[in-house]
Amino acid sequence: MAAGMKHVVYHYLGNSGLKVSNICLGSTVFGKHKAGRPGQCDEITAHSILDRFAEWGGNFIDTSDDYSNGEAEEIIGNWLAKKQRDRFIVTTKPCYMQDKSYSGVDNVGQYDPNTIGLSRKHLIRSVDESLRRLKTDYIDLYQIHVWDEGTPIEETIRTLDDLIKAGKIRYVGAGNVLGWQMQKIMMLCKSMGVNPWISLASQYSLLCRWPEWELLDVCRNEGVGVMAWSPLKGGWLTGKIKRDSSSPPEGSRIAFSEANPQIKQQSHPNYSKYSSDGKVFDLLDTMERIGQKHDKTISQVALRWLLQKDTVSAAIIGAKTLQQLDENMVASAGWELSEKQMSELDDASAVEVPYPYELVARANKSRRRFNNFI
Template identity: 50%
Template sequence: MSAIPDEKKVVYPFLGRSGIRVSNLCLGTLTFGENKHLGLPGQCTEEDSFQILQRFSEWGGNFIDTANVYGKGNSEAILGKWLERQPRDKYVIATKVFFDMGCENNVNNRGLSRRHITDSVVKSLERLRTDYIDLYQPHLWDDGTPVEEILRTLDDLVRCGKIRYAGMNNVTGWQMQKLVETSRRLGLNPLVSLQQQYNLACRESEYEAFQVCKAEGIAVMPWSPLKGGLFSGKIKRNSVPTEGRLGWVAEKEEGRQSQALPGYSSFDETIFKTLDVVEAIAKKHSRSMPQVALRWLLQKDVVTSVIIGARTLQQLDDNMGAANGWALSQEEMQQLDDVSQRPLPYPYEFVFQMNKDRYNSSISNYHVQSQ
C-alpha cells in the first residue's frame, strides 16, 4: 500500500458542542468477526480487521465505532485486542447498548434500564480492554424505560469516568427533542451526537431529527452512507447482483433498513435517476460512485463524521478517498439534492414552503428546510 499524502488525509471537526475532535470519516466495525446472528456473509477475520484498522490509522482516522451486539461481542473483542497495542489516547472509541446479548431466560437483558446499561458498559470495557469509552450510545429509543432513567444513568457514567460523552442512535424528531429538553431540565451532561441512517436514498431525518441537531449543536453521524451497497456502482437498471453480499441480499430479499432494499423489485425511478446523477458526477471528477455519495454527506452542514464500513483494504482506501482534497460544487450538491428528494408529506411541505422566506437569525441558528 502506498503512503497517503497529507492533503488527502482526513480532517478533524469537533464532535458537536463537545471539545473533542474526530476524523470526518469514522470506521464502522460491523464487518469485524463472525456475525452468525445476522447471517451476513463476507465478514472480516481478526487478521483482516487488524489490517483495516492499521490502514485507517495511516489515513489519519482516529474515530472508530462498534456495538456490543456486533457479532455478540466479537467486534468489540477484536477492536480491543488491536487497541491494547496502540496509544489509547490517540483514538476515539464509540460503542452502543440496547440489544439482547444472548443471555437465556433473562428478560432484563435488553433495553435501556439502569441495570442493563450499567451491566453492559462493564462488559464492553472488558472486551475493548480499556478503562473508558469515549462515546457511549443507546442503540435506539426504548419505550420501556423512562427518559429520565436513561439520561441519569448516562450522566452518572460520565461523572464516574467510565464514559467521556453520551450520544444517541435511531430516533424520531420528537424523541430527540424530548431527550434534549429532559437533559436540560435535569441539569445533566448533554448528548453530543446522533447516529442515524442517512444517505441519498434515506433522507427522512432531514425533516425533524436533524433540525433538532442543528438547533442544539448536536453532531450527526450517518450510518449506512451507501445504503447497503446501493451506491457501490454495482447496481444497474434491470440487473440484480448475483455475487458477494449484494447477491446474498438480493437472493434473500432481506428487508433490513440498512440494506439496498425494500427489495430490488420495488426500486423506483427516483433511485435510478439518483444513481445516474451519482455516476455522471463520479466520471466528471474521475472518482468512484461511493466517493461521490460519501462526499455529498460530508458537505452537509449538519454532518460531523460519516461511518464507513470495509471488508477489504481496497474498499477502505476507496471510501477514505472521499475525506479530503476535493469537493463537489454547489451546483453538483444541488443536483444530488434535487434528484434524490421525494415529495414531502403534509405537514412538512406546507410548513417548509410557508417559512422559506421567514428565517430570523435573532431567534434561530439554523435554516428551516424549504423545498
C-alpha cells in the same frame, strides 16, 4: 503514510470540544458471527483495516456490544491494546434487540428480561462488559442504540450521566430516535442539569433523505453532531448494480437480503426494493456524471455529498478489504462538490415531503437561520 494518501478532516462532534475524523470506521463486518451475512472479517483482516484507517489519520471507531455477539468489540479491544489508546475515539452501544446470551447470561432454559433496553441495570452491566471486551478503562462516546419504550428516558439520562461522573464514559449520544424523542432528550438534559448529549447516529444518504424532515433540524438547533450510517445504502450507492441488471451481485449484502426477505434490513435493502425504480438509476447516472468530472467513483460522490451537509460530523463506513477502505477514505478530504452539483444531487434524490413538514418549510423559506456548529 502511503504515497498519495491525504489525512482526513477533523470536525467537532456536535457542540462539544471533541474532534473526530469525518470518516468513522464502523465494525459491523468485524467477526464471524453475523447470521450468515457475507463479507464478515476475521481478526487479522479487521486489524489490517484498522491499521490502514489509522494511517489515513482516522481516529473515530464505531462498534456495539451486539455486533457479531460481542466479537467486534473484542477485535477492536485487541487492536487498541497495541496502540496509543488516547489517540482514538471509540464509540459503542448497548444491545437492544435480542438477549445477550454471550455476556454471561445463562441461556440454558433461563430467561433474563434485563439483557436488553435502557434500564439502569442493563446500562451499567453493558458498559462494564464493553469495557472488558474493549480492554480499556473508558469509552469515549456511549450511544443508545434505539429509543426504549419500556424505560423512562429520565432513568436512562441520569444513569448515563452517573457513568460519566464515574469516569467510565466521557460523552453520550443517541441513535435511531424520532425527532420528538431527540428534542425531549435534549430538553431533559437541560432541565435535569446533566451533561448534554452530543451526537445522533442516524441512517442518512442519497437514498434516505427522511431525517431532513425533522431530526436534522433538532440536531442543528441543539448542537448535536450527526453520524450518518449506511451512507452507501448497503451497496446501492456504489454503482455495482446497473439499470439492466437482472440480479444483485453474487455474495453482496443486497443478494443476502434478497434471499432472506424475512429479515428487515434498513441498511442494505433487497434487490427487489429498487430494481424497478427508474428514479434510483437516474440518480446513479447523475452521480456517475458528476463523479467523472472529479475523477471520482459513485461511492465517493455519495460520501462527499454527506460530508458537505452542515449537520454531519462524520459518515460511518464499513470496509471488508483495504481497497474498499481506501476508496471510501478518498472522499474525506482534498476535493469538494460544487454548490450546483450538490443541488443536482439533492434534486435527483428528493422525496415528496409530507404534511406538515412541507407547509412549515415553505412558510419559513425566507425566515430560516442556520447555526453551523462544525
